[in-house]
Amino acid sequence: MDYTSEPHGMFLMIDNKSFYASVESVERGLNPLESVLVVMSEADNTGSGLVLAASPMAKREFGISNVSRQYEVPDDPRILVVPPRMNLYIQKNLAINRIFRRFVADADLFPYSIDESILDMTKSWRLFGSTPEEVARRIQLTVRHELGLYTTVGIGENPVQAKLALDLQAKHDKELIGRLTYESFADEIWPITDLEKVWSIGHRTAAHLNRLGIHSMEDLAHVDPYELRHEMGLIGTQLFALSWGIDRTKLREVRPPKEKSWSNSQVLPRDYKVQREIELVIREIGQQVTSRMRHHQQQAGSISLFIGFAWDGQADDGRGGMHHTHRIAPTDNARTIIAELLRLFRQYWEGQPVRNIGVGLARLSVSGSLQLDIFQDPERQLKNDRFDRVIDDLRDRFGKTAVVPASSLMRGGTMISRAALVGGHNGGNSFD
Amino acid sequence: MGGIALIDCRQEAAVILTRLDPLFTKQWHCRYRIDVVNNQYGAEFNFFLDIRRKDHRERSIPLHTVKTTDLETLERVISAVQEGTQLTLNFIDFGQVRWPLSQRWIR
Numbered sequence: 178m179d180y181t182s183e184p185h186g187m188f189l190m191i192d193n194k195s196f197y198a199s200v201e202s203v204e205r206g207l208n209p210l211e212s213v214l215v216v217m218s219e220a221d222n223t224g225s226g227l228v229l230a231a232s233p234m235a236k237r238e239f240g241i242s243n244v245s246r247q248y249e250v251p252d253d254p255r256i257l258v259v260p261p262r263m264n265l266y267i268q269k270n271l272a273i274n275r276i277f278r279r280f281v282a283d284a285d286l287f288p289y290s291i292d293e294s295i296l297d298m299t300k301s302w303r304l305f306g307s308t309p310e311e312v313a314r315r316i317q318l319t320v321r322h323e324l325g326l327y328t329t330v331g332i333g334e335n336p337v338q339a340k341l342a343l344d345l346q347a348k349h350d351k352e353l354i355g356r357l358t359y360e361s362f363a364d365e366i367w368p369i370t371d372l373e374k375v376w377s378i379g380h381r382t383a384a385h386l387n388r389l390g391i392h393s394m395e396d397l398a399h400v401d402p403y404e405l406r407h408e409m410g411l412i413g414t415q416l417f418a419l420s421w422g423i424d425r426t427k428l429r430e431v432r433p434p435k436e437k438s439w440s441n442s443q444v445l446p447r448d449y450k451v452q453r454e455i456e457l458v459i460r461e462i463g464q465q466v467t468s469r470m471r472h473h474q475q476q477a478g479s480i481s482l483f484i485g486f487a488w489d490g491q492a493d494d495g496r497g498g499m500h501h502t503h504r505i506a507p508t509d510n511a512r513t514i515i516a517e518l519l520r521l522f523r524q525y526w527e528g529q530p531v532r533n534i535g536v537g538l539a540r541l542s543v544s545g546s547l548q549l550d551i552f553q554d555p556e557r558q559l560k561n562d563r564f565d566r567v568i569d570d571l572r573d574r575f576g577k578t579a580v581v582p583a584s585s586l587m588r589g590g591t592m593i594s595r596a597a598l599v600g601g602h603n604g605g606n607s608f609d
Numbered sequence: 610m611g612g613i614a615l616i617d618c619r620q621e622a623a624v625i626l627t628r629l630d631p632l633f634t635k636q637w638h639c640r641y642r643i644d645v646v647n648n649q650y651g652a653e654f655n656f657f658l659d660i661r662r663k664d665h666r667e668r669s670i671p672l673h674t675v676k677t678t679d680l681e682t683l684e685r686v687i688s689a690v691q692e693g694t695q696l697t698l699n700f701i702d703f704g705q706v707r708w709p710l711s712q713r714w715i716r
Contacts, residue, residue, distance in 0.1 A: 206646040206656050206701040215666075254665045324649040462612060605671065 180359040183335070186299035187309055190339035191316065194353070196292035197230035200269050201259050203325035210234070211318060211328060214257045215250060218602045229261050229602065262605030264316075266291060276319055281314070287428050295336055297428055313354050313548055319492040319598060332356040337424035339375050340367060356498065362422035367395035377419060384411065386416075394420050421472040421546070439470045439477075442535025443591065443601070449531045450485040454589030455484075456519055461585060462536045463515040468569055470538050476509040478540030482521045485533025498533065499525055509544045541549055616675065616682055622689030625656055625673045629694060638663040643672070643694075645687070648704040652678050654686075656690055657700070681709045 193199060197216045199209035207214065209232060216230040226247030235241045241250055249257065257546045270291055277296055285297040294377065300310065305583050307314040310558060313330040331343025340358040346355025346365070357365060370393045372383040389408060391397050398420035405413035418424065423553050441462050449455045459482070476559060484499035502519050508514065518536060549555050571579050577596045597604055633641055646659040657671040675686055687698065703715045 178633045203650055204648060204671075205644065205657060206648065250666070252665050254661065254664060254667055258666045260670060262671065323650065340699065 178359075178421060182426060183359065185334050185359075186297060187302045188333050188336050188339040189298055189309075189313060189316070190289075190333070190336070190343045191277070191294050191296065191592050192329050192343060192531070194327040195230055195232050195236075195267055195291040196270075196326075196330055198235070199326050200266055201262075202232060204265075205259075209325070213255055214259060215500040216261050217247060217258050218261050221225075227360070242557065245368070251298055259601045263364075263600055263602050264604045267599070269479075272324060273326070273328075275321060275448075276323060277316070280316055284429060295339065295428065301516040309356065310354055314352070315484075317353065321366065326343075328354045329544065330355070333422075334358055334388060335422075335424040336426055336428065337376070337419060338422050339360065344376055345369070345374065345424060348522070357422065359422060363395075366420070366422065367393065367398060369394045369597040372397075375558075377418070378416070378530055382412070382416075417522070425566065430602035437541060438539035439466050439541075440481075440535060440537035441466045442483065442533065443595065445532055445534065445591065446483060449589060450528075451589070452526075454587075455526075455585055455588050456522065457533050457587060458534050459518050459536065459592055460582070461590065462534060463518050464511050465592075466512050466536050466538055466574070467511040467565075468511065470541070471509050471544070471569055474544055475541045476507045476544035477505070477514065477538035478507040478515055478542065479504050479538070480517050481537040481539065482518050483531075483533070483537070484522070484531055485530040485535075487531070501525055501537075502537075504540070506548065506550075507540075507542055507564075508548075512563055514538070614676075616677055616686075618682060618685035618690050620685045621675050625686075625690055625694040627697065628672045629658060629661075629696075632658050632660070633694070633696070636662065642697045642699050643690075644669065644699050644701055645683075649702065651673065654683050680706070680715075684708045684710050 190309075191532060193210065193248055198212075199214055202209040202212040202214050205212075206514045211234060212232050213234045214232040215228055215235050217226045218229050222523070228241060228243060228245040228250060230243055231245075235256060239253070239256065242255075246412070250258075270288075272285065274288055274294060277294055281296045281298055281301050285300070287295040291294055298309075302309060302312045302593075305315055309332045313332055317330060320326055329347045331339045331341070331347050331354065333339035333342050334357075338359075342355035342357040346357070347353055348355075365389050366375075372378045372386055372391075372394070373380060375394065378386070385511070386392075386397065387513040389405075391400060396415060400417070401418040402414060405417055407413075409416070409546050443458075445458065445461065449458070467477075479502060481500065481502040483498065483500045486496070503517060503521055505513070505517055547556055568580055578593055581592060584590065595601075628644075639660065639662045642659045642661075644655075644659050646655040646657070648655050651674075654675045656674070658670045658672055660668045660670070675683060677683065691698075695700070700715050704714075706715050707713060708715055
């Protein structure tokens with residue numbers, strides 16, 4: 178394989194070892210690699226509790242994984258359980274990225290998730306060491322000294338090599354550093370037979386590849402890429418490139434998808450059976466999504482409603498839920514959108530107990546003008562529009578619960594109790 | 610030392626005691642303890658309520674963070690906290706140091 182025309186850069190993919198659990202350990206004066214600590218969410222919709230993160234020792238000694246349920250965690254006094262503080266983790270993530278900015282230009286730092294970042298160090302790495310490993314070590318030590326956290330680093334000549342080096346090598350390395358190059362790629366990656374371990378290959382894709390007689394990365398690298406493309410579509414080409422460690426992404430030019438949409442969903446704290454209560458939550462979510470959309474000066478031309486049934490409430494035909502989409506005249510008015518949502522709900526709901534509710538707004542266009550409806554009082558329409566905007570302003574200035582509909586105080590409302598959550602979990606103490 | 614005057618020690622202690630109140634449920638066979646951590650990485654003191662019920666998982670619930678590195682401020686906060694609760698205080702990562710006001714060992 179001739180790699181000379183491929184991009185040769187120096188990329189680091191850095192992630193935090195058990196991020197939430199490590200942050201909580203440091204806050205308590207414990208070493209993140211030695212503590213047996215579990216971050217458990219006890220929000221009222223996670224049932225008995227959900228493990229958000231477990232420290233490396235908790236994973237090793239007790240086999241606790243990040244998606245365990247509370248009842249799966251042994252009731253052992255050696256385990257320390259702590260509640261999540263999402264706001265704190267966001268702050269720490271920002272602090273870590275501030276450290277990274279000392280090593281790369283702002284435009285070459287790409288936060289990938291709450292605990293992973295990609296650093297394009299092609300231009301700057303020689304300033305900080307004579308080998309990529311030395312630079313990686315230096316970044317690790319800086320983060321460790323300033324924040325007390327351990328980081329894992331994957332090094333590659335392009336982003337995908339860095340990601341694979343992180344997932345497949347660094348996490349098992351004593352120094353927590355892994356490195357892949359075009360030259361070493363085949364030796365290191367081709368022997369892998371458990372395809373699901375490789376980034377971007379999920380359970381279904383792995384099964385599909387197995388059906389095609391592909392059982393290792395080496396097999397994948399030696400199929401006819403045109404046949405693979407014929408069989409799997411564009412993904413086939415992408416997988417083939419992956420097996421050779423090729424990635425031509427220019428991170429600076431990554432563009433967001435054109436067709437955006439807004440949606441919110443939530444798991445209810447118990448099964449809702451009363452129509453009035455379910456509709457109350459639909460109203461609240463509708464209100465919330467519309468308000469998010471309005472902040473971006475957009476209006477929606479399509480609404481969708483998702484209703485997930487409780488386990489014992491599955492429809493007679495075995496459906497676990499329902500999802501309906503409806504086109505509407507473009508609007509950013511919450512009342513209109515909510516009225517449409519409720520109409521959809523009443524049309525299709527047949528009395529099943531409900532556990533999940535989601536609302537989506539799509540077919541977005543720029544708002545800024547108000548299309549009056551000739552069948553309604555124009556003064557009323559203008560007033561409704563102004564009303565929405567005043568509510569938005571109030572919430573921006575004084576917080577989400579500054580004004581709430583009186584209906585949210587009724588049984589079943591979730592808006593007030595969820596206002597303090599971040600990503601659906603406890604944000605931590607306020608005033609800290 | 611500029612920011613010290615901004616911290617109202619009574620207020621800080623009040624926040625800790627208010628959060629402690631609903632958590633300290635006085636169960637049988639249960640040890641309650643307040644952990645005070647000198648967090649070198651954040652230049653702050655963290656307060657946690659540590660709850661350990663016999664043969665169960667230990668729990669640690671954040672109460673408050675006092676954003677200072679000044680021991681005198683902390684000493685004032687601590688004495689205000691002790692007026693409101695008699696729970697044991699456990700000091701973590703302070704090393705061998707005396708309180709600036711009372712001159713007792715921190716422990």
